Amino acid sequence: MNKPFTAVKPLVLLALMAWVVAPVLSACQSAAAPTADRASQTNLTVSVLPLAYFAERVGGDWVSVNVMVGPGEEPHTYEPTPEQMKAISDSAAFFSIGVEYEDVWLPRLAETNPDMVIIDASNGIERIPVPTAVAEVGVQPEGKEDANYDHEEEGGLDPHVWLSPENGKIIAENILNGLIGIDPGHETAFRSNYEALIADIDALDAQIRETLAGDANRSFMVFHPAWGYFAQQYDLQQIAVQVGGQDPSASELAQLVDLAREKGISAIFVSPAINAASAEAVAQEIGGSVVMVDPLAEDWLENLNEAATAFSKSFGE
Numbered sequence: 001m002n003k004p005f006t007a008v009k010p011l012v013l014l015a016l017m018a019w020v021v022a023p024v025l026s027a028c029q030s031a032a033a034p035t036a037d038r039a040s041q042t043n044l045t046v047s048v049l050p051l052a053y054f055a056e057r058v059g060g061d062w063v064s065v066n067v068m069v070g071p072g073e074e075p076h077t078y079e080p081t082p083e084q085m086k087a088i089s090d091s092a093a094f095f096s097i098g099v100e101y102e103d104v105w106l107p108r109l110a111e112t113n114p115d116m117v118i119i120d121a122s123n124g125i126e127r128i129p130v131p132t133a134v135a136e137v138g139v140q141p142e143g144k145e146d147a148n149y150d151h152e153e154e155g156g157l158d159p160h161v162w163l164s165p166e167n168g169k170i171i172a173e174n175i176l177n178g179l180i181g182i183d184p185g186h187e188t189a190f191r192s193n194y195e196a197l198i199a200d201i202d203a204l205d206a207q208i209r210e211t212l213a214g215d216a217n218r219s220f221m222v223f224h225p226a227w228g229y230f231a232q233q234y235d236l237q238q239i240a241v242q243v244g245g246q247d248p249s250a251s252e253l254a255q256l257v258d259l260a261r262e263k264g265i266s267a268i269f270v271s272p273a274i275n276a277a278s279a280e281a282v283a284q285e286i287g288g289s290v291v292m293v294d295p296l297a298e299d300w301l302e303n304l305n306e307a308a309t310a311f312s313k314s315f316g317e
């Protein structure tokens with residue numbers, strides 16, 4: 001694995017440690033006293049809501065977490081509010097995850113607060129290509145009739161890296177190392193919080209395997225293809241209604257309906273932030289239902305568990 005801690009400005013980091021560590025040493029010497037007052041907490045900003053879960057689990061009472069892309073917002077099109085830009089100026093660190101808005105905004109956030117350390121929480125995760133609905137199952141999308149069609153052409157790599165337990169472990173480790181870097185005085189507490197989180201992720205993984213154990217048919221249909229990493233870890237097939245971020249054409253929709261019938265799929269999964277009218281259309285055609293699964297839920301652990309149950313229920317016999 002690559003080095004999990006990326007300090008954008010090492011000199012700034014040293015300066016930062018001076019003011020983070022000094023008050024921390026005087027105020028809270030012992031990791032056994034878990035209640036930190038606000039003044040001794042390190043302010044962090046995280047890119048998307050599920051990262052807040054990791055930062056809070058590992059940082060415990062020693063961190064105060066501000067979130068950029070909040071509940072119901074869509075990281076592909078998101079822009080920070082003026083209040084969030086203000087919160088950035090108080091943050092000791094920013095944990096990024098590699099969603100689209102960061103490309104444009106990270107340099108601006110760094111300019112707003114040059115002392116803020118920017119840490120890539122996805123460091124070490126191998127990104128997979130964005131799946132396109134029909135390419136995944138061997139049917140060419142419209143206008144892409146080339147036999148060598150490769151879905152990587154469709155728009156690069158899948159940004160939804162946080163949606164699998166194995167990637168969750170990598171994120172947890174990156175957050176652990178990031179926190180130790182900015183607040184080394186609480187390394188012991190961070191490490192024990194991290195160990196507890198890893199144990200919970202292992203238990204989650206076992207639970208998901210049990211949920212999916214009896215399922216021979218392992219195809220599920222989603223509107224927005226956010227669950228590729230989850231599908232990869234559990235040997236599932238994600239079929240996406242959206243193609244390259246676009247609604248499907250009428251003939252693609254017809255292909256999806258055929259495919260759903262053929263696989264016995266009984267639900268189309270949608271996420272709260274995305275208008276998914278064509279998911280309704282497919283669901284009606286197959287006599288199935290539209291079911292919400294949120295790729296950005298804050299309770300990351302419970303959310304993955306619920307997603308596994310929902311996917312399993314939707315599989316054909």
Ligand SMILES: [Zn+2]
Binds near residue numbers: 076226295
């Ligand atoms: Zn997405």
